[in-house]
Amino acid sequence: MDIFTKFKPLEAAFDQLISFTPHNPFGVTIQKTLSATVGIINGKETLLFGTNNYLGLSQSEEAKKAAAETALIFGVGTTGSRIANGSYSLHQALEHELAQFFNRRSCMVFSTGYQATLGMVSTLAGKDDYLFLDADCHASIYDGSRLSQAQIIRFRHNDPEDLRKRLRRVGDISGIKLIVVEGVYSMLGDIIPLKEFVEIKKEENAYLMIDEAHSFGVFGQHGRGIAERDNVEKNIDFTVGTFSKSLGTVGGYCVSDYPQMDQLRLCTRPYMFTASLPPEIIAATRENLKIIAARPELRETLKRNATQFYYALQQAGFKTGPDVSSVISIILDEIPQAVHFWNRVLELGAYINLSLPPATPDNRPLLRASIAAAHTEAQIDQLVKIYIQAAKDVEVTLN
Amino acid sequence: MAETVKEISKIIIQTLLENPKVPRNISPESKIIEDLEFDSLAVMNFVMEIEDKLDVSVPLDRLTDVRTIRDLADAIVSLK
Numbered sequence: 154m155d156i157f158t159k160f161k162p163l164e165a166a167f168d169q170l171i172s173f174t175p176h177n178p179f180g181v182t183i184q185k186t187l188s189a190t191v192g193i194i195n196g197k198e199t200l201l202f203g204t205n206n207y208l209g210l211s212q213s214e215e216a217k218k219a220a221a222e223t224a225l226i227f228g229v230g231t232t233g234s235r236i237a238n239g240s241y242s243l244h245q246a247l248e249h250e251l252a253q254f255f256n257r258r259s260c261m262v263f264s265t266g267y268q269a270t271l272g273m274v275s276t277l278a279g280k281d282d283y284l285f286l287d288a289d290c291h292a293s294i295y296d297g298s299r300l301s302q303a304q305i306i307r308f309r310h311n312d313p314e315d316l317r318k319r320l321r322r323v324g325d326i327s328g329i330k331l332i333v334v335e336g337v338y339s340m341l342g343d344i345i346p347l348k349e350f351v352e353i354k355k356e357e358n359a360y361l362m363i364d365e366a367h368s369f370g371v372f373g374q375h376g377r378g379i380a381e382r383d384n385v386e387k388n389i390d391f392t393v394g395t396f397s398k399s400l401g402t403v404g405g406y407c408v409s410d411y412p413q414m415d416q417l418r419l420c421t422r423p424y425m426f427t428a429s430l431p432p433e434i435i436a437a438t439r440e441n442l443k444i445i446a447a448r449p450e451l452r453e454t455l456k457r458n459a460t461q462f463y464y465a466l467q468q469a470g471f472k473t474g475p476d477v478s479s480v481i482s483i484i485l486d487e488i489p490q491a492v493h494f495w496n497r498v499l500e501l502g503a504y505i506n507l508s509l510p511p512a513t514p515d516n517r518p519l520l521r522a523s524i525a526a527a528h529t530e531a532q533i534d535q536l537v538k539i540y541i542q543a544a545k546d547v548e549v550t551l552n
Numbered sequence: 553m554a555e556t557v558k559e560i561s562k563i564i565i566q567t568l569l570e571n572p573k574v575p576r577n578i579s580p581e582s583k584i585i586e587d588l589e590f591d592s593l594a595v596m597n598f599v600m601e602i603e604d605k606l607d608v609s610v611p612l613d614r615l616t617d618v619r620t621i622r623d624l625a626d627a628i629v630s631l632k
């Protein structure tokens with residue numbers, strides 16, 4: 154036995170998977186990006202449907218220019234944490250702009266979206282508290298719950314009644330209850346019935362945190378996410394999210410009206426014990442935030458593209474998730490078939506994501522496409538054709 | 553109402569056997585991860601089922617010391 158013995162089952166599973174796939178689904182390399190939607194993979198021009206670049210802003214000219222100019226003035230790194238090594242005025246400006254965008258009192262910016270959820274969940278839930286997590290919440294939320302000292306209760310996915318039952322079962326406790334949900338769930342792209350969750354939160358006197366990672370910039374009249382779309386923002390205690398999807402850069406945030414947010418800077422470990430975002434990333438994010446605010450038509454285009462793709466897949470007989478969002482997945486039954494399908498799609502010229510259990514709901518493999526405002530109607534059409542061809546080639550039965 | 557470790561172990565085993573993928577020869581000494589080949593998600597899904605069956609809250613952090621079916625039954629008894 155050695156230190157790696159415990160990884161043997163993983164190694165065996167990976168070797169088995171790799172034995173029948175020409176391309177490693179977890180090792181795709183984008184050699185060059187030609188635009189927000191086309192890149193070079195395996196030396197070949199490939200449609201990019203496997204990113205989370207929902208508004209195409211990773212390639213925004215304004216952001217690129219701002220990043221370059223800012224790097225020339227401020228340099229490329231901060232070399233330390235905001236608490237130990239100081240903030241740049243850029244961090245504060247971005248926090249101020251995000252708080253304004255959300256109409257909230259405070260904003261805390263983190264170095265990644267993962268750290269934002271990790272930090273908020275682990276810090277807000279203390280020893281006597283209970284966390285109630287949706288069964289399909291992202292790994293960062295579960296990791297945050299483990300880092301916290303709270304008791305963790307998991308409820309059935311997108312099922313408000315199940316949450317109510319579990320809240321009541323716990324009954325009166327000395328601590329608080331914090332419910333954590335997402336606006337759009339990242340694997341299947343399904344949307345939370347948020348109004349019902351808000352009712353329960355009020356009835357049961359619990360706090361509510363929502364991760365709008367996949368809904369920020371996509372839903373709501375101003376792009377503030379599902380809480381805005383459902384008109385319940387004032388009932389959300391904490392909103393967390395990421396810069397790495399619709400904002401096209403890297404980083405994360407939490408916005409809230411609680412004045413105590415400032416104290417959290419002094420006790421949130423994933424905020425304190427890591428280097429702050431570099432100046433050029435902050436500059437690029439600020440530019441892209443302006444674009445999200447100024448160009449609602451991007452959301453309209455995205456919605457049109459996603460709707461086109463979703464219904465074309467249903468028409469062709471693929472099994473999809475229940476909702477139209479920027480994440481559109483098809484559900485297959487068997488892992489080998491999903492791996493073959495993914496390979497075939499890549500060979501036919503499109504990069505999508507292969508998601509395997511246990512990272513997927515219901516233990517089923519998914520093929521996940523991220524739809525962007527930057528995709529053209531013709532590119533979406535092309536992807537539908539590729540799916541149909543791949544299904545034929547690897548014998549996926551369509552309904 | 554089931555209250556003893558023995559009774560609760562029995563209910564856990566019954567519930568597990570409803571899943572056709574679970575080996576037929578399990579006992580209270582069976583290790584949940586190793587013998588039943590459950591991954592972390594399967595364990596959490598199973599805990600949700602047991603919570604409903606026994607009307608008890610089993611916080612996930614209580615599972616860190618649970619290896620066998622009997623350990624799980626012990627944990628549930630202490631929570632009741």
Ligand SMILES: Cc1ncc(COP(=O)(O)O)c(C=O)c1O
Binds near residue numbers: 270366398
């Ligand atoms: C729901 C959710 N929360 C948090 C994250 C973490 O964000 P990031 O990748 O920007 O660290 C992701 C995506 O990876 C996510 O899907």
